[in-house]
Amino acid sequence: MIDIRNLTLSIHGTDILHDVSLQIPQGQIFGLVGESGSGKSMTALALMQLLPQGGKTSGQVMVDETDVSTLGEADMCALRGNEIGMIFQEPMTALNPVKNIGDQVAETLLIHGQAKKSEAHTKARAMLDRVGLPADRFPLTRYPHELSGGQRQRVCIAMAIALRPKLLIADEPTTALDVTTQAQILDLLQELVREENMSLLLITHDLAVVAGMADHVAVMQNGVIVEQGQTEHLFRHMTHPYTRQLFEASSHQPDRDSDSKDAPILEVINAVREYKAPRTKLFHTAPPIRAVNDVSFTLKSGESLGLVGESGCGKSTLTRAILGLDPVQSGEIKLFGHAVGPDLPIKQRAAIQVVFQDPYGSFNPRWKVSRLVAEPFHMIDALPTDWREKVADALVSVGMHADDMDKYIHEFSGGQRQRIAIARALILRPEIIVLDEAVSALDVSIRAQILDLLAYLQKRMGLAYLFISHDLTVVRAITDRVLVMQAGKIVEQGETEQVFDHPKHPYTKQLLDAAPQIPSDWQEKKHA
Amino acid sequence: MIRFATFRLLSLTLSLIAASIVVFAVIEIIPGDTASYMLGLNATPEAVEALRNQLGLSGSIPERYIAWAGGLLTGDFGQSYTYRVPVSELILDRIWISIPLTLYALILSTVIAFPVGLISAARRGKLSDYSIMGATQLGIAIPNFWFAMLLVLIFAVNLHWFSAGGFPGWAGGFWPATKALTLPAIALALPQASILARVMRSSLLETLTQDYIRSARAKGLTRGQALRRHALRNAMIPVLTIIGMQFSFLLAGAIIIENVFFIPGLGKLIFQGITQRDLIVVESTVMLLVFAVILVTFIVDVAYAAVDPRLRTRK
Numbered sequence: 115m116i117d118i119r120n121l122t123l124s125i126h127g128t129d130i131l132h133d134v135s136l137q138i139p140q141g142q143i144f145g146l147v148g149e150s151g152s153g154k155s156m157t158a159l160a161l162m163q164l165l166p167q168g169g170k171t172s173g174q175v176m177v178d179e180t181d182v183s184t185l186g187e188a189d190m191c192a193l194r195g196n197e198i199g200m201i202f203q204e205p206m207t208a209l210n211p212v213k214n215i216g217d218q219v220a221e222t223l224l225i226h227g228q229a230k231k232s233e234a235h236t237k238a239r240a241m242l243d244r245v246g247l248p249a250d251r252f253p254l255t256r257y258p259h260e261l262s263g264g265q266r267q268r269v270c271i272a273m274a275i276a277l278r279p280k281l282l283i284a285d286e287p288t289t290a291l292d293v294t295t296q297a298q299i300l301d302l303l304q305e306l307v308r309e310e311n312m313s314l315l316l317i318t319h320d321l322a323v324v325a326g327m328a329d330h331v332a333v334m335q336n337g338v339i340v341e342q343g344q345t346e347h348l349f350r351h352m353t354h355p356y357t358r359q360l361f362e363a364s365s366h367q368p369d370r371d372s373d374s375k376d377a378p379i380l381e382v383i384n385a386v387r388e389y390k391a392p393r394t395k396l397f398h399t400a401p402p403i404r405a406v407n408d409v410s411f412t413l414k415s416g417e418s419l420g421l422v423g424e425s426g427c428g429k430s431t432l433t434r435a436i437l438g439l440d441p442v443q444s445g446e447i448k449l450f451g452h453a454v455g456p457d458l459p460i461k462q463r464a465a466i467q468v469v470f471q472d473p474y475g476s477f478n479p480r481w482k483v484s485r486l487v488a489e490p491f492h493m494i495d496a497l498p499t500d501w502r503e504k505v506a507d508a509l510v511s512v513g514m515h516a517d518d519m520d521k522y523i524h525e526f527s528g529g530q531r532q533r534i535a536i537a538r539a540l541i542l543r544p545e546i547i548v549l550d551e552a553v554s555a556l557d558v559s560i561r562a563q564i565l566d567l568l569a570y571l572q573k574r575m576g577l578a579y580l581f582i583s584h585d586l587t588v589v590r591a592i593t594d595r596v597l598v599m600q601a602g603k604i605v606e607q608g609e610t611e612q613v614f615d616h617p618k619h620p621y622t623k624q625l626l627d628a629a630p631q632i633p634s635d636w637q638e639k640k641h642a
Numbered sequence: 643m644i645r646f647a648t649f650r651l652l653s654l655t656l657s658l659i660a661a662s663i664v665v666f667a668v669i670e671i672i673p674g675d676t677a678s679y680m681l682g683l684n685a686t687p688e689a690v691e692a693l694r695n696q697l698g699l700s701g702s703i704p705e706r707y708i709a710w711a712g713g714l715l716t717g718d719f720g721q722s723y724t725y726r727v728p729v730s731e732l733i734l735d736r737i738w739i740s741i742p743l744t745l746y747a748l749i750l751s752t753v754i755a756f757p758v759g760l761i762s763a764a765r766r767g768k769l770s771d772y773s774i775m776g777a778t779q780l781g782i783a784i785p786n787f788w789f790a791m792l793l794v795l796i797f798a799v800n801l802h803w804f805s806a807g808g809f810p811g812w813a814g815g816f817w818p819a820t821k822a823l824t825l826p827a828i829a830l831a832l833p834q835a836s837i838l839a840r841v842m843r844s845s846l847l848e849t850l851t852q853d854y855i856r857s858a859r860a861k862g863l864t865r866g867q868a869l870r871r872h873a874l875r876n877a878m879i880p881v882l883t884i885i886g887m888q889f890s891f892l893l894a895g896a897i898i899i900e901n902v903f904f905i906p907g908l909g910k911l912i913f914q915g916i917t918q919r920d921l922i923v924v925e926s927t928v929m930l931l932v933f934a935v936i937l938v939t940f941i942v943d944v945a946y947a948a949v950d951p952r953l954r955t956r957k
Contacts, residue, residue: 162860164856164859164860187864188864191862191863191864192862193862194859194860194861194862195860195861195862196862199860199861200860202853202856202857202860204853207852207853207854208853208854208856208857209854209857210854210857210858210872210876211854211876211950211951211952212875212876212949212950212951213872213875214951221858221861221863221871222861222862225861225862225863225867226862257951257952259951259952270857273857273861274860274861
């Protein structure tokens with residue numbers, strides 16, 4: 115039994131958590147939900163006493179009969195990994211790249227003196243078997259870089275549960291993973307809780323994940339738990355407005371209607387894009403990797419087309435080819451009837467613009483917003499004399515203020531930055547905008563606002579969208595047609611509703627099954 | 643690992659060939675012909691031609707390149723005209739001073755820098771960190787010849803612990819020779835140790851912010867254990883790069899210190915070769931240094947792979 119009583123935290127005098135109280139009974143899953151900055155992760159780090167410098171806590175953290183908040187650093191070291199284990203969001207970087215997985219799992223046992231050097235590896239082997247990494251394919255001598263994201267997360271889990279802790283904290287354990295991998299990791303966690311009689315504190319921004327997993331849920335906003343209760347009860351009743359807001363934002367359906375014309379403006383015909391594979395032998399060239407394999411589709415004027423698939427399926431390679439950043443080896447990509455390539459006329463090239471995923475990395479931090487938004491003008495002959503007015507118009511049309519153009523990008527939040535990225539894409543009055551995971555890094559409520567904005571802009575300017583995402587809910591909400599991509603091929607395409615309601619290809623079915631969902635009857639009751 | 647080393651060896655050989663062509667070409671382009679320089683302004687063209695033949699300087703450029711490069715491979719580095727002895731002899735005399743001095747300085751610098759960098763990173767923002775960083779700043783700022791003279795003044799002139807300069811040779815035994823190299827090695831090591839300690843510190847601090855350090859702490863490692871067991875090896879890559887560069891620099895860059903301590907090293911040999919237009923000495927010694935630098939780069943590359951498994955699978 116884990117019992118947190120009135121946990122309050124401030125870092126360098128700034129209040130982070132306020133009177134957080136929650137109880138996690140043995141063998142149960144407790145979901146902690148909230149948006150970024152709400153204090154979810156800080157709650158976990160406060161529990162572990164792994165806070166950043168300057169953190170001050172008060173309140174009690176009871177693990178069975180011990181108040182761990184009173185323990186010193188040496189006692190906490192003995193407790194971490196032993197009584198409380200923790201896994202984190204980013205499995206790609208959570209393991210030491212220069213140590214093999216066997217050593218890293220065994221280290222948990224050795225550090226706590228729970229195994230001799232000779233036995234530690236045998237026990238580590240058993241733990242890796244336990245988390246679904248069998249010895250024949252995953253010997254202890256494997257290094258992290260030889261494993262996929264999901265496999266690395268399994269290693270992290272093995273490390274965290276090697277000593278069968280009473281509590282496992284999982285901080286966004288599947289956020290960086292594909293849906294099918296996410297489903298497998300969540301299954302594993304559930305199975306471990308059941309079989310090891312462990313408690314699990316599952317921290318996530320995704321309501322659907324907790325709906326399918328947790329016994330209890332707490333919703334957190336600005337360092338305060340605004341509502342908590344038994345999962346089904348909480349979802350059915352939702353007393354706090356923030357909970358409702360989160361819930362509505364996560365299944366937000368922007369107000370849009372399809373207004374596509376028949377004229378195809380982007381045609382992809384049997385496109386193939388290959389990469390050289392690394393040499394395996396000195397005088398032997400490996401066959402190339404086919405990232406995009408015989409892909410054909412069209413995008414019509416004013417249409418919203420979705421492209422879904424898991425990481426590594428070739429979505430980004432295809433996007434790069436469409437934007438003319440990489441040539442195709444065979445087949446053709448035509449924009450407004452002209453082949454994409456170095457000879458594409460400027461006017462046609464200017465009519466396709468792009469918005470990328472990361473609102474933090476896609477701007478030059480030393481430029482003012484005016485220059486950032488006006489940058490696409492370098493494509494056309496000269497900077498128009500009224501460029502500042504045009505920038506102001508573009509900013510206003512994405513819901514920003516014209517005065518924002520004299521600020522620097524670090525003064526804006528993630529959602530605002532994504533609006534500025536859209537303004538930059540709009541400045542040349544394009545006909546097509548490619549949205550490459552454009553809302554994936556955003557919180558649900560911000561995401562809902564950006565989706566509304568996109569729907570509004572489409573209606574007003576008759577834009578066509580190519581919407582690339584791994585997030586099926588979002589694709590369903592914003593697109594008319596959808597393409598499902600697997601291993602470089604389009605395996606299914608059709609009207610969005612048709613594909614989602616009656617998937618034909620087994621891969622589409624698998625994707626849809628894997629996506630976590632809030633049971634539909636919980637939602638109906640609430641609306642009634 | 644073996645494949646990695648083989649690939650690296652191959653590229654090492656190619657680099658050497660390319661470097662030898664460049665060195666040869668540069669010496670060819672430099673105005674001033676050895677033969678006419680040796681014979682003075684009043685020499686007849688016939689006499690110059692005769693001397694050129696004698697020195698092996700006649701023939702077409704490719705012929706001479708092949709003769710020179712072939713000579714290098716068999717250990718025949720040509721004849722120095724100022725010393726009138728084979729260049730190989732001159733180099734051999736000096737290399738047994740320069741290489742030990744370089745290694746000595748490098749070992750000193752590493753032995754000082756590692757603990758200092760480690761302590762500084764572990765105690766970041768504390769008084770000891772600030773003091774160490776201040777001291778290393780000073781170590782970089784002080785000109786090493788001035789520091790060398792200070793060392794002579796204190797340890798040779800006043801305390802009489804060491805001699806003020808000169809080198810007795812290895813024939814007189816290991817300890818007297820090592821002792822003679824101690825003050826020069828310290829003078830050389832100080833700025834290098836300061837740089838290395840700073841690189842070590844910043845590299846460790848960078849590594850300590852990584853996610854896997856957080857994972858290690860969540861497993862129950864103390865701050866110090868996480869630093870030693872997880873951060874140290876990951877922080878080694880930039881440190882190894884600097885050590886490799888320092889070796890190359892020290893090997894020929896010790897010339898000022900060699901002068902302060904009257905030590906006949908490679909740096910001094912090249913300097914004399916240049917001032918006296920003894921181009922064959924310059925050519926061969928530079929080539930030897932290029933070889934040393936490329937060899938060290940190779941060793942550093944292999945060390946990277948030993949430290950980081952990700953580099954082993956990549957070609």
